[in-house]
Amino acid sequence: xxxxxxxxxxxxxxxxxxxxxxxxxxxxxxxxxRGQVASPYRIAVTLSGIVTFIxxxxxxxxxxxxxxxxxxxxxxxxxxxxxxxxxxxxxxxxLTVPLLLVELILVMRLSAQETFTKSVRLGLLALLMVALxxxxxxxxxxxxxxxxxxxxxxxxxxxxxxxxxxxxKAIDAQPxxxxxLISKVRYLTIAAWAFYPIVFLFPMIGFTGPQAETFIQIxxxxxxxVAKALIGILIFVIALKKSETxxxx
Amino acid sequence: xxxxxxxxxxxxxxxxxxxxxxxxxxxxxxxxxRGQVASPYRIAVTLSGIVTFIxxxxxxxxxxxxxxxxxxxxxxxxxxxxxxxxxxxxxxxxLTVPLLLVELILVMRLSAQETFTKSVRLGLLALLMVALxxxxxxxxxxxxxxxxxxxxxxxxxxxxxxxxxxxxKAIDAQPxxxxxLISKVRYLTIAAWAFYPIVFLFPMIGFTGPQAETFIQIxxxxxxxVAKALIGILIFVIALKKSETxxxx
Numbered sequence: 273x274x275x276x277x278x279x280x281x282x283x284x285x286x287x288x289x290x291x292x293x294x295x296x297x298x299x300x301x302x303x304x305x306r307g308q309v310a311s312p313y314r315i316a317v318t319l320s321g322i323v324t325f326i327x328x329x330x331x332x333x334x335x336x337x338x339x340x341x342x343x344x345x346x347x348x349x350x351x352x353x354x355x356x357x358x359x360x361x362x363x364x365x366x367l368t369v370p371l372l373l374v375e376l377i378l379v380m381r382l383s384a385q386e387t388f389t390k391s392v393r394l395g396l397l398a399l400l401m402v403a404l405x406x407x408x409x410x411x412x413x414x415x416x417x418x419x420x421x422x423x424x425x426x427x428x429x430x431x432x433x434x435x436x437x438x439x440x441k442a443i444d445a446q447p448x449x450x451x452x453l454i455s456k457v458r459y460l461t462i463a464a465w466a467f468y469p470i471v472f473l474f475p476m477i478g479f480t481g482p483q484a485e486t487f488i489q490i491x492x493x494x495x496x497x498v499a500k501a502l503i504g505i506l507i508f509v510i511a512l513k514k515s516e517t518x519x520x521x
Numbered sequence: 522x523x524x525x526x527x528x529x530x531x532x533x534x535x536x537x538x539x540x541x542x543x544x545x546x547x548x549x550x551x552x553x554x555r556g557q558v559a560s561p562y563r564i565a566v567t568l569s570g571i572v573t574f575i576x577x578x579x580x581x582x583x584x585x586x587x588x589x590x591x592x593x594x595x596x597x598x599x600x601x602x603x604x605x606x607x608x609x610x611x612x613x614x615x616l617t618v619p620l621l622l623v624e625l626i627l628v629m630r631l632s633a634q635e636t637f638t639k640s641v642r643l644g645l646l647a648l649l650m651v652a653l654x655x656x657x658x659x660x661x662x663x664x665x666x667x668x669x670x671x672x673x674x675x676x677x678x679x680x681x682x683x684x685x686x687x688x689x690k691a692i693d694a695q696p697x698x699x700x701x702l703i704s705k706v707r708y709l710t711i712a713a714w715a716f717y718p719i720v721f722l723f724p725m726i727g728f729t730g731p732q733a734e735t736f737i738q739i740x741x742x743x744x745x746x747v748a749k750a751l752i753g754i755l756i757f758v759i760a761l762k763k764s765e766t767x768x769x770x
Contacts, residue, residue: 282604290612290615293575293578297574297575300571301571304567304570345601347604
């Protein structure tokens with residue numbers, strides 16, 4: 273474990289606790305307010321809450337693992353020897369990343385056929401992206417890390433292509449009230465996701481130690497809160513706008 | 522850690538437990554009774570419950586941190602050496618203070634455009650206010666504290682201006698039954714919030730030690746219960762009154 277200062281340890285603990293609160297609060301909000309959107313959008317909103325709930329669970333585990341890996345007594349920090357299990361993040365992503373793409377597809381309310389095809393395709397690509405990253409993440413050998421990073425980038429770029437080219441027609445066909453917001457959700461998703469492959473490269477360019485660890489934990493937490501909680505709220509707003517348009521029409 | 526008496530330690534522990542109970546109870550009340558208000562106000566009422574839920578979570582953490590920082594055995598109090606993490610308060614405020622302003626905007630039921638603009642502006646100002654306070658809070662240097670206090674006061678004053686000048690027209694346009702109550706919520710919010718920058722100044726005027734710590738913990742708890750639980754109940758009452766007026770009309 274890197275030799276953190278008390279300040280670094282606390283900052284990460286506070287940020288992990290912030291994520292627990294943000295994910296839990298978003299989950300409850302989405303589930304309680306799903307009745308506010310029209311029936312066809314309720315699955316998308318519920319699913320957005322499922323994603324933040326899964327993240328809530330994993331942040332709880334990550335927080336406990338972090339606070340068990342160190343003790344602070346009389347202002348002095350010591351590693352307890354217990355491992356900090358960062359792999360909970362990969363377990364979380366395996367579930368949440370495919371579902372995030374499915375909630376975006378669902379709120380667009382395409383035909384049943386298109387919804388199925390695009391959800392399966394994007395979901396499998398996302399699963400592949402996370403799974404291919406893992407062998408690199410647990411390796412200390414730079415060439416191995418680079419290999420798996422490159423393999424993982426292929427489905428990532430394919431997802432970007434699908435979101436911007438494959439979905440273009442479907443987004444143009446959205447009602448005007450929701451169109452620009454759906455488009456923004458795509459950009460925000462890709463911007464938040466871009467953080468992960470960049471962080472992955474850190475150990476390979478020599479950015480390690482306590483500062484790197486602190487930065488990585490805080491960065492992952494912010495990227496997760498944006499990609500899951502903020503996107504979830506935006507999916508709800510899109511569903512609300514589309515419900516109003518369709519009731520009025 | 523300051524050398525508290527057993528009485529001071531217990532008083533703070535009891536006050537923190539009071540806050541857990543008050544926040545948890547308000548959360549459940551707001552969520553259980555949201556069906557009593559008309560549909561357009563349910564998001565505001567649910568959100569008020571989300572705010573008290575986030576505070577409930579953080580008071581749980583603060584209470585545990587407080588009771589782990591001291592032990593009382595045979596009437597003698599000893600510091601355990603474990604740190605009391607007061608920063609949970611800042612983590613809480615980062616989430617709840619922007620949301621508190623959003624719930625006030627939502628219950629006014631302005632146009633979609635105004636709701637969005639005002640929520641984003643007030644939300645970001647609130648976020649900035651809390652974030653700028655933090656570097657000062659964790660510093661022991663008076664000039665550093667004063668710098669961040671002053672910076673944090675700028676968004677605070679801007680929020681006061683927005684609430685009293687920016688919202689004046691919108692408040693005048695509210696139905697008579699709800700108008701004066703919405704106006705009072707503004708005053709109560711600002712009155713409760715004024716407590717925080719005052720407390721922030723305490724260490725700089727030499728008010729430290731066990732008495733100051735006891736006073737600060739109790740003061741923060743009361744201010745939080747007023748600003749979140751009491752305001753949340755008032756938001757519910759406003760929503761109820763507006764629902765009745767609109768059904769009658």
